Amino acid sequence: MPSGLTWSQLLSCTTCGWVACSDDSPGGHARAHYEETDHPVVAALVSEPPWRWCYVHGRALRG
Template sequence: MTNQHDWHLSLTRPVTPRTPEGCEECLRLGSDWVHLRLCLTCGHVGCCDSSPHKHARAHAGTTGHPIVASHEPGEEWRWCFVHEALV
């Protein structure tokens, strides 16, 4: 793992999903999503890149929070938007 990966991982912490029932922005807009992603820096729940609005990626881009985890039942993986890689 590179130093950059280590730095990005250092931004993760135990979080509580802010909107466990769905994508924060899609819920506000009344929009649909495909899959959900949980920001491991602040607990934002956003929709995946297969969703129309890609709110998880947008959140990472505007906040600098690089790593999300799947917020889907039975899935346990993390993704770094900066490196476009599983971590």
């Protein structure tokens, strides 16, 4: 990352596969992707157990 910034987690769009940094990282690119595309759900690339987030409902998804 430029300027010595680090991301805290990478998220993948479940609609198109776009990979972006999480909202608590500088830039919040995952949220920006949702706002540009209306793709509502992202999944953590590295997470045990698997983790998904829905921007429309503002909550984690099960299953």
